[in-house]
Amino acid sequence: MNATTNPMNPTHTEQRTEVVLPGKIEPEDLQLRRGPIPAPGAGQVVVRMEATGVSFAEQQMRRGRYYDQPPFPFVPGYDLVGTVQAAGTGVDGALIGTRVAALTKTGGWASHVLLDAADVVEVPEGVGAAEAETAVVNGITAWQMLHRKARIRSGQTILVHGANGGVGSLLVQLALTAGVRVIGTASARHHDTLRALGVTPVDYRTENIPARVGQLAPGGVDAVFDHVGGPGLSDSWHLLAPGGTLVSYGSAATRDDTGSKQWPVLKLLGRLWMWNTLPNGRHACFFNVWAGKALSENRFRARLRTDLTQVLTALQRGDITATVAAELPLARAAEALRLAESGTVSGKVVLVP
Template identity: 40%
Template sequence: MTSTYRAVLLTKKGGPEALELRELPLEPPGPGQVRVRVRATGVGFTDIIMRRGYYPYAPRFPFTPGYEVVGDVEALGPGVTGLRPGQRVAALTVHGGYAEYLTRGAEEFIPVPEGLDDAEVTALILNYVTAYQMIHRVARLQPGQRALVTGAGGGVGTALLQLLRVAGAEVFGVDSAPKAEAVRSQGATFIDYRQGPFDQALRALVPEGVDVAFDGIGGANISLCTRAVRRGGQVVSYGFTSAVGRDGGSDNLGTLSGMLALYVGARLKGRRPAFYGITQLYREDPAPFREDLPRVFQLLAERKVQPLIAHRLPLLSGRAGQELLERGGVRGKIVLLREVPEAA
């Protein structure tokens, strides 16, 4: 039995060079804990925000990034029931995924059905549950309603497009021209934000406005979304990626202006504002996540959703994954895999 394992550690705030491959001692799981051998983890923008030193749920340096994990149960700590060695499981870890092994409380792991692809399952854990909960728990969208999605070609964006289609919505996706086909392939009407204010383009198609807008960018997007939504409709924000400063830190003024536009500006114009954060909700009450992840597993098994996987990289290639994401133009999810298909 091995006594060590390899992991990518984020050693300090900074650029990709702050990610270092280290060898760490492999400890037995404690009471109530489970150790899994990691099969897959994702690379997302939140990982980059952590590296830049601005994320409220990040641990102190050094730590291993990796927001979501799929793995095989290898060892059970004292008192653990309901899981068995060799069982494939998934978890919303927030950090810890860029590693060969991960140990967490047994309650964090959810069994993964047989026959599902590791990379696609990884995409479901954060991106699709985020999208599913915004649609069904926040917006409570009904069949036949209209929805607008900004950043529609990204990981959460494509998840929203697919799940909105399953929910019976008419969908409009905003992004840049290189992602037009990815948006249209999900059954959405494409709007190019570089061709002018997207609220005007949307109103030209739907003069009365959409019922709900989903935005993960923030900044000026909030006001545009507000104008695209009908009076009495809802603006759902799930992030302020535009407010991350170019120096690697947070643009606090940009974040504040986004929150004001959401909670004051939208309300003054007769729209209902909502801010969604999957980690905050999960920390307050993990029950909705434990209910919703199996639901999206079932949708995947039925091929009602099909996650768009942008890159499949080796498991310890977290630095390369973050560099790809920072360069922009990524369509879908970057996944790190213990076993990478030769064609990847």
């Protein structure tokens, strides 16, 4: 990565390190920048990052294709886990020294991150930083799609695309814990792992997914979780049982497309809307973890805190197991991004200080 340095704040012996996304670049052109650690204002905390993740969002952002990313340059990083190092006025001093998790959307790829105290959630005792990190954006996404969108119930059957991925692996574990039967698509090398969990695997590369799922669930499935989009989204819809729910939460099929970054999302939303007008009792929706924040920030924060606490508690109990694909230092963010984009790993690639 390229390195640029800001003048050191003379009041600090320690510096802040951050990874900057300067524009539409290859991973090797990420920039490493150093400067003073920010001071917390009223209601804020400074969190010393212990683990931050590489997600599909960053893969899209470096291409300029994440539909609501900020203008370049900016620090990426959708979530993080760390320890509160300093607190501003109005913040309980007991929070200092506490390990917390936070959903950030951007800014997480830094050694020290300034956050509103209302946006951090305490990590339970006995849960490590990298372990907890895998369950922040991936866990909250999986939990809310299962319980707030699809409203799954024990005894139902669901289909999870990408069942070995960051979100998919937590989706299947949370669903199995709730007594749900899970069919999961993945390449053949991940099938033994899925079977060990209790998932019925389907090879998306060599098998006809609609035909195979139709054999496994002749009456249709109660929910499909689809992060791929593209032509296969129609298959996901038609695999639903009466009253079933399709939850779309991405468009990985368009990752390498060029042109408007809004158009694939708008096209997807249009298809979901059209399907919802059909009189067959099925429902389709698009999941966005940030939905509702603009309407009621307090409600959004309360829901996020409740649900993320549920996920981290499940992790502490052992109901779900974190899968860390690799841990790489922040200075090797380019390598981490390449690894995450390769599609060769299971679980989440994590950056550490």
